[in-house]
Amino acid sequence: MDAHGAIARISLAAIKHNLAQAKRLAPYAKVIAIVKANAYGHGDLKVAAALEDEADMFGVARFEEAQKLRAAGIRQPILLLSGFLNAKQLQACAHQQFHVCIHQFEQLALLETTPLSAPITVWLKIDTGMHRIGISPEQVDLALSRLSKIKQVIQPVNAMSHFARADEPKQRAITEAAITCFNQATHGKVNDRALCNSAGVLAFPKAHSDFIRPGIMLYGITPFSEQQGSDVGLRPAMDLVSSLIAIRQHSRGEPVGYAGTWVSPRDTRIGVIAIGYGDGYPRMAPSGTPVLINGRRYPLVGRVAMDMATVDLGPEGDEQVGDEVLLWGQGLPAEEIARHVNTIAYELVTRLTSRPRWEYIE
Known part of the structure; x- marks a missing residue:
């Protein structure tokens, strides 16, 4: 781990x-x-x-x-x-x-x-x-x-x-x-x-x-709502990443997170990501907002909390605690996440708090 x-x-x-x-x-x-x-x-x-x-x-x-x-x-x-x-x-x-x-x-x-x-x-x-x-x-x-x-x-x-x-x-x-x-x-x-x-x-x-x-x-x-940076020859400069800190079995009919806003329609596995609005990830990101784990897309489910977000990993798979999760960046444009949240990518990247660690790559 x-x-x-x-x-x-x-x-x-x-x-x-x-x-x-x-x-x-x-x-x-x-x-x-x-x-x-x-x-x-x-x-x-x-x-x-x-x-x-x-x-x-x-x-x-x-x-x-x-x-x-x-x-x-x-x-x-x-x-x-x-x-x-x-x-x-x-x-x-x-x-x-x-x-x-x-x-x-x-x-x-x-x-x-x-x-x-x-x-x-x-x-x-x-x-x-x-x-x-x-x-x-x-x-x-x-x-x-x-x-x-x-x-x-x-x-x-x-x-x-x-x-x-x-x-x-x-x-x-x-x-x-x-x-x-x-x-x-x-x-x-x-x-x-x-x-x-x-x-x-x-x-x-x-x-x-x-x-x-x-x-x-x-x-x-890109400033255009229906495009992403790669459409106009740009490269995303920020990868916002975190990791899975827990994976648990989840039964059909069970809710997850505050207020039970999402209820699983099947037996599945829930992954817990170390990210939340305390880091600047938007609380209003709805269920279905994608994240990328091991090159595969998975949907957020339930309400984003201050320190954690949850993702439906499906009933089978090889994901493990410690696997890195991409919230936006290369392969998952911030513009796409912004459309799910009904905001603009400008707001996503400027609202990060002081809690995430910054790493610079030349």
Whole structure:
């Protein structure tokens, strides 16, 4: 018996392959590799270190994420996608040479009035249809005019936007309209432009522009709900594995797990896996969600608990306590598990807790 708890095995080689695939798709664009949310659950410091010679820049969502990368010795430019929240953060951004996103006039006013220790690079965020953050297209000229008068801003500034529906093939017209809106608002007025997230990189080559911003695709996951990464030349970067810690005989008509949500229709064997929502595996994974054991698929049965999940091994077989169980990864795409859980693979990989052990494979 050589059982173990949950392990997230991260292939840095797969992540490098996926970045190379993004570059092949957008050969004339530079790359902002998105490592926010702990590199989508894959480990921001390890991923950034692995990609530092491959990516032109890194992108994060939070000021603290950018600070963490700098403190770890990452010297590449870092783009703070949500910008700064106050004058203190702005001053730190200038000092640490972060690129900052400006998405509202309150930030612009801080930039006009806050003394900085070094010039700062600005990306003007334009709202082309997401309607969360961003300067409206009608106000772009005003924002650019004010930015051009700030001596501590490196001129000319850059511009970016974020697609709201590029991952929906049936809504191409909406994304095409966003591309047109962005181009009309920025053409001839800014330095570099960045428009494409992973879905844009994969589906809208005419929008690749000066920089692309691959995120989820770096980790081998497609943004399209009806596909998986291998369909677009990507390799899954994370294998989430655990092991069987018990196998028991189970009679027809017996329930298993909390609330008896599943009752066996036959005599069978139940395998107990050392994985649960305490590790970040989704509690809402329904009976029938597949796992892979010794290259064969088996269905989860019963309710996922904090520390354990149960699987129907069938009445006969050679599975043993200690056998490794793949929850998602090579051979069992996270996208497929996400469809069973009625979520997206982004959520699966980013919600893992600190309990699983992380192993990195070059």
